[in-house]
Amino acid sequence: MSKLTIVANIKTKADKIDLVKSELLKLIAITRAEKGCINYNLHQDNDNPTHFVFYENWESRDLWQTHMNNNHLKEYMAATEGAVDEFTLNEMTEIDS
Template sequence: MTELTIVANIHAKPDQTGLVKTELLKLIPVTRKEPGCLRYDLHLDNDDPAHFMFYETWESRGLWQDHINAPHLADYKAATEGAIAEFTLSEMSLIG
């Protein structure tokens, strides 16, 4: 199996930062218990309080896709609808 690294950048709308942070924090304990989750760490930009970044490592892309379809992620999306200014996601592979 090839491990998959995910880097997800979430930029909250300035007036929605508190809501987005609260909802992102809710994802951590549930996701860390999911099959295949090796690392799931949330970071906050030191210069931009509306910029959050998840650094994730999964045992495989298939197990990460199971996470994408998990009910708690659907709940997050519903709770933050209209509160996200920008979202980017990169699927990465460790090469060294």
């Protein structure tokens, strides 16, 4: 099993920034406590406050998949329905450490 890096880009509607941000913040502590989570860091673009990025590292893809199926992510999706304009997720492998 090799480490998996995730880069998730979330772009919100301009009038939903505070809602989405508060819901994203709720994910941090619970996710960091999950088995296999190495780091789970949320960022917000300095010039475009509608753009958030999660930078994550997981011990394996299987453990990340478990995370993706947890209830707290389903609750986030329900709470932010219609508030997110764009979501992209990249599964990546570090090539130089």
